[in-house]
Amino acid sequence: MTQLDHRLTPIEPDTRSSSSRSDSWLRAQRVPQDRTQTRSLVVDLHNSASFPTLSVGILVGALREAGHQVELLSPLAHDVLALQREHQETIWDDWQRRLHLSRRRALRPLRNWARKLHAWGEGRPHQRTLLETTHALERKPDVLLLSAYLRHYPTVRMIGRLAHEAKIPLLVGGPLFNLSATANEWLGIPGLTAIIGAEVDRSLPAIIAATANGEDLLQFPGVTLANGQSSGVAPPLRALDRTPIPDYSDFPWDRYPVRIIPILAGRGCQWGRCTFCSDVITTAGRTFRSRPWQAVMREMEELSRRNHTKNFQFMDLKLNSDPDTLRGLVENIQTRIPGAQWIATVHVDCRKDNGISAAELKAAASAGLRRISFGLESGSQRLLDLMDKGCRVEANSQFIHNAHGAGLSVRCTMFRGYPSETSEDLLLTARFLEEHAPMIDRVRFNQFTVHVGTPIHAALRDAEGDEPQWNILTEDARNARLEVRSNETFGRDYHRALARVLRVVHLINQQPLRCEAAAFDGLM
Numbered sequence: 001m002t003q004l005d006h007r008l009t010p011i012e013p014d015t016r017s018s019s020s021r022s023d024s025w026l027r028a029q030r031v032p033q034d035r036t037q038t039r040s041l042v043v044d045l046h047n048s049a050s051f052p053t054l055s056v057g058i059l060v061g062a063l064r065e066a067g068h069q070v071e072l073l074s075p076l077a078h079d080v081l082a083l084q085r086e087h088q089e090t091i092w093d094d095w096q097r098r099l100h101l102s103r104r105r106a107l108r109p110l111r112n113w114a115r116k117l118h119a120w121g122e123g124r125p126h127q128r129t130l131l132e133t134t135h136a137l138e139r140k141p142d143v144l145l146l147s148a149y150l151r152h153y154p155t156v157r158m159i160g161r162l163a164h165e166a167k168i169p170l171l172v173g174g175p176l177f178n179l180s181a182t183a184n185e186w187l188g189i190p191g192l193t194a195i196i197g198a199e200v201d202r203s204l205p206a207i208i209a210a211t212a213n214g215e216d217l218l219q220f221p222g223v224t225l226a227n228g229q230s231s232g233v234a235p236p237l238r239a240l241d242r243t244p245i246p247d248y249s250d251f252p253w254d255r256y257p258v259r260i261i262p263i264l265a266g267r268g269c270q271w272g273r274c275t276f277c278s279d280v281i282t283t284a285g286r287t288f289r290s291r292p293w294q295a296v297m298r299e300m301e302e303l304s305r306r307n308h309t310k311n312f313q314f315m316d317l318k319l320n321s322d323p324d325t326l327r328g329l330v331e332n333i334q335t336r337i338p339g340a341q342w343i344a345t346v347h348v349d350c351r352k353d354n355g356i357s358a359a360e361l362k363a364a365a366s367a368g369l370r371r372i373s374f375g376l377e378s379g380s381q382r383l384l385d386l387m388d389k390g391c392r393v394e395a396n397s398q399f400i401h402n403a404h405g406a407g408l409s410v411r412c413t414m415f416r417g418y419p420s421e422t423s424e425d426l427l428l429t430a431r432f433l434e435e436h437a438p439m440i441d442r443v444r445f446n447q448f449t450v451h452v453g454t455p456i457h458a459a460l461r462d463a464e465g466d467e468p469q470w471n472i473l474t475e476d477a478r479n480a481r482l483e484v485r486s487n488e489t490f491g492r493d494y495h496r497a498l499a500r501v502l503r504v505v506h507l508i509n510q511q512p513l514r515c516e517a518a519a520f521d522g523l524m
Contacts, residue, residue, distance in 0.1 A: 164191030198222025293328025323355030379432030
């Protein structure tokens with residue numbers, strides 16, 4: 001159902017209170033134990049090669065805690081090729097990136113063909129997944145649940161046909177189904193009962209029971225029925241310290257190179273203003289909510305005991321959104337879980353207290369932090385201000401020096417093509433990377449993408465006039481993104497600057513990962 005990885009609306013006040021209206025409503029919807037003995041089939045389409053899927057673990061944990069029977073189908077357990085993340089690069093990786101990010105007219109047909117081929121390869125249904133789903137449906141579960149990213153649409157359609165033939169109700173959920181336009185584009189899936197665009201950690205048992213009993217699902221917020229009727233947008237879940245512990249027991253642990261447990265300390269982002277960010281408009285990313293560090297620590301202890309590992313990946317958008325939670329974890333993790341190792345993503349913002357000073361990074365490294373990631377985006381302050389990143393180039397530089405000096409593996413994300421980007425912006429980015437290359441282990445450098453519902457989407461739409469710099473060609477609601485085209489001319493200086501950036505990106509990425517973080521290679 002709803003994807004909690006990840007992967008913004010205005011920030012609201014402290015959301016730790018358990019007395020909110022939405023939480024009271026959810027408690028009222030809990031189904032008595034004697035009505036919850038349903039059998040659910042959960043198919044994990046995310047299929048990571050490195051660790052279990054957090055959102056699916058939460059679904060399974062919620063259902064089993066309420067007394068439901070659950071069968072989890074993980075394609076990785078059946079030798080289906082899993083999603084591979086970053087790795088030590090080769091010349092082939094460099095060539096692919098250069099083609100993907102090129103703006104040279106002569107390469108445009110080849111680039112567009114390669115992009116379409118890649119999208120087709122990522123999205124096409126895997127026959128083994130369909131076969132194993134068919135076998136599982138023969139065991140007649142009461143409900144089939146699919147937790148899906150938007151790229152899974154072709155696979156979801158095929159599985160929908162299987163569910164329709166088997167006469168099994170199908171519920172589909174994912175991170176962006178709180179967007180009504182996107183949810184509506186998925187309503188043509190065969191066999192679909194409803195699409196769920198909500199955090200269902202506490203309400204899922206009641207939803208499953210109602211589905212199995214043929215009851216009205218519009219009693220639950222965030223539901224869109226196959227006929228288009230909707231119960232409206234679901235409010236963010238507030239009482240995070242009362243959510244069920246994820247159940248990862250059915251994942252193929254023997255297939256992962258290292259046992260790593262995904263975990264969340266909070267949801268959303270304290271800053272929540274970056275113009276390009278789609279994470280903060282998802283079901284779990286709307287508004288910032290944090291758990292007390294004590295609750296997070298108790299969950300980490302239990303998950304470590306259940307899954308026989310002390311390695312953790314924090315899936316928070318920014319683990320330092322609440323500095324006190326981060327400090328509590330740093331100060332207590334080695335006492336509670338001796339030998340624990342962990343990785344996290346942070347926001348290098350301009351708050352007086354953001355929890356990631358030089359001293360705090362050293363303390364975190366001593367507490368088992370091995371790798372840290374942040375959104376660098378650009379070496380140009382002009383672009384960072386346009387993006388409303390809330391950070392300074394100088395602060396990013398100081399953070400990299402501090403993190404590297406603390407013994408941490410540093411990873412950053414960046415992109416090319418933000419509206420109004422110039423050759424000078426790219427030159428500043430190239431110089432920044434060249435200066436810091438010895439201190440950075442990995443750079444994820446992408447093509448800028450405009451996502452539906454983000455502030456930059458609204459800005460581009462509002463700027464359309466007689467002679468706009470950018471044109472919105474199509475709005476792809478099914479994938480919640482836009483196809484846009486720049487009307488600017490990119491000359492020789494721009495292409496040279498871009499080539500310089502890509503050269504240093506590959507120089508960084510072809511190096512082996514810092515040995516202290518070897519267990520987490522490719523993650524975040």
